[in-house]
Amino acid sequence: MYKKILIIMVFIQNCYYSQIKISGYVVNEYNKPIENVNVFIDGTLFGSSSNSKGFFSFEATSDNISYFKVIYQKDGYDNGEGEYKVKLGELDLGKMMLYKGRTTGIEGVNIVREKKSNEGQLSALNPLDLILTPNSQGDVLSAVIKSYPGVQLNPNDGRLFVRGGDQTESAVLINNMLMSSPFGTAGPSIPARSRFSPMIFSGVSFATSGFSSEYGQALSSILSLNTKSNDVDREIELSVKSVGADVSLNTKVNDNFTLMTKVEYVNLQPYRALFPSRYVWNRDYNMTGGEIAGTYKLKNGYFKSYNRFDYTNFDYQRDDIAISNKLVNTILYEGNIYSNQTINLNLNKVKFFSGIAYNYNNRNIAGIFSDQDKSKVNNNMLHIKSELSFTPIKNLNSTFGAEFLNVHYYIDYVDKNNDKNRLDRAIDNNIVSFFSDNSYKFKKGFSLNAGVRQDYYSYTRDIKISPRVRAEYKSPNGVKYSLYYGQYYQSPRNGDLVFDFKRDLKSERAEQYGLNIYYEKNNRTVFLDVFKKRYNDLTKYVYAPNSRQPINFNNNGYGYAEGIDFFFYDKKTFNNFDYRISYTYLDSKRDYQNYPESATPPFYSKHNVTVNTQFWLDAINSMVGLSYLFSSGEPYTNPNNGKGFQNSRIKPYNSVNMNLTYLFSNKFYIHASVSNIFNFKNIAGYNYGGLSSNGLREEQVILPVSDRFYFLGVFYTVGGSRSTKDKVKDL
Secondary structure (H helix, E strand, O other), rough: OOOHHHHHHHHHHHHHEEEEEEEEEEEEOOOOOOOOOOOEEEEEEEEEEEEEHHHHHHEOOOOOOEEEEEEEEOOOEEEEEEEOOOOOEEEEEEEEOEEEEEOOOOOOOEEEEEOOOOOOEEEEEEHHHHHOOOOOOOHHHHHHOOOOEEEEEOOOOOOOOOOOOOOEEEEEEEEOEEEOOOOOOOOOOOOOOOOHHHEEEEEEEEEEOOOOOOOOOOOEEEEEEEEOOOOOOOOEEEEOOEEEEEEEEEOOOOOOOEEEEEEEEEEOOOHHHHHOOOOOEEEEEEEEEEEEEEEEOOOOOOEEEEEEEEEEEEEEEEEOOOOOOOOOOEEEEEEEEEEEEEEEEEOOOOEEEEEEEEEEEEEEOOOOOOOOOOOOOEEEEEEEEEEEEEEEEEEEEEEEEEEEEEEEEEEEEOOOOOOOEEEEEEEEEEEEEEEEEEEEOOOOOOOEEEEEEEEEOOOOOEEEEEEEEEEEEEOOOOOOOEEEEEEEEOOOOOOHHHOOOOOOOEEEEEEEEEEEEEEEEOOOOEEEEEEEEEEEEEEOOOEEOOOOOOOEEEEEEEEEEEEEEEEEEEEEEEEEEEEEEEEEEEEEEEEEEOOOEEEEOOOOOEEEEEHHHHEHHHHHOOEEEEEEEEEEOOOOOOOOOOOOOEEEOOOOEEEEEEEEEEEEOOOOOEEEEEEOOOOOOOOEEEEEEEEEEOOEEEEEEEEEOOOOOOOEEEEEEEOOOOOHHHHHOOO
């Protein structure tokens, strides 16, 4: 009650402050207007965005200050800023010129929904970064894994494993709304790919260290993608690739409405005919998909829509002595639909955001845990979210929000080899959440962000409160020091809840704290983060005798993860050449699921190194990329050495990758890439069968689908106002 009265009094007080109408316009280095530039007064929520003519206008209060700083930000451009003297009435800021730039992927100050994101959130990779990261094959999440510290290199899985967490601990959002099935389903030893088309997004933001209380259902990280507002004339892009083809249309329907659409088809059968894999394919991997995204500008904001569908199927035979002495036939049919609608409004001194997202996923899969098993799985999600942001007093930004999440999960599983392995059950889990974030800027470079989140879980019948805080100091020489602490909760996996007939499980918990240092000057960036994470209340169970059915569920699991993330980025030393180096040291153990004891999980290694380079060669009109990936090797259980659980490690993973983008003309280019050019013989793991005559179990080496992957694509653009050369050289 007192808080409400205080806020009302503050707003009444603000009414007596003098009003200033601020206007101006933004252009690029060619003196052409730039649309959708976020313009705001530093330290406040006063701001707007530029229109198609580069013009912006908004109102603010003077608040008895003499000078104020205005920030100009847009994905793909270097930030602009200017300091101005307060002038009552109307203030024309004139022209601000922004230059094309490239974000580092580490600095945490970027604009999300026309407000500044929390420190610790990694700023966006641009779409061409995602395509040109060697060995990413244009996969959004693959480019993140092969670019940023804190992410485990796991090339035979493909999903996100962050700071000691498993693949369920990272949340993926589009336009600030959740997506429950961001990866396509893959078979054993086949890496999963994300579902997204990189060119439809303006960038990718990645948070691992102390993300704000706005985000829940994630113990380890948040990956946020924002669809772009098209600012080009009508443009059609056609591509024919070694793995399929696609066509996309980007158009500005009118001054207020922009539209982006894409249809794609992927089929690896022609590729396998030239480059066979280690598996026998009855029907090779093929996927049909489509996307449509639009932005409609309103008087005081904008409405965004993103929608995608895809259908995937494959049928292959693999050798797995752990479950059968004959070839195992693995088959998948999967359909996925995702729809996301959001609205952003600037209501004078209050900013309003609201959205709704729905994810439908249906898959039929056979040959995973047994050569005779089959399962049908429905995994559907509904997410509704709203929030208000405002400035109650000078230098304090506050956000209050609520969200609702419904998850429906159904599984029909049968194993003809064992009648005990049978389940036909559905569950519904509703999560109601409230959150608040408050950021205050002190004098002399100090700032503090504090937030709290409350979640109610209907299926596990528990309420959790998670405080989070981040303190930052920016020294006079530009070095940023940040201390952070946070508690994070999420529901147990759907696959565990559906077997928990007694509903004994509660939500799982992680507690993380650390220190990071960030410095950027003269186009060089250094980032260092020292962290520690503690896990509690992790899911534990055992398997019923002679069955794969888990029983005796409890929350007695625990674990820890601690380490160092390091990132160095240099685009200054060499002309037309930049490189980034990422390194992670991780010490992690956990006792969860059916682990007999605390141990390092099989999806983590102690050391991960990635080196990515890109350079432009004018002599051949091409962009060349090289990368090196190293992982020191994950643990596994070798029953033949008699030393217990997770007692051995596979050999280190190494891969050197290369790509080349050659421009034939302003609208026509070829992109080619090859992974593992030195043909390192990497190992994915080991399987063990029955006892041999010597008393040891038969051992089988699990190898990648193939040691090397080749990609060739031909891309042609019809229409549009910018040449392909300009797009590529903007990198």
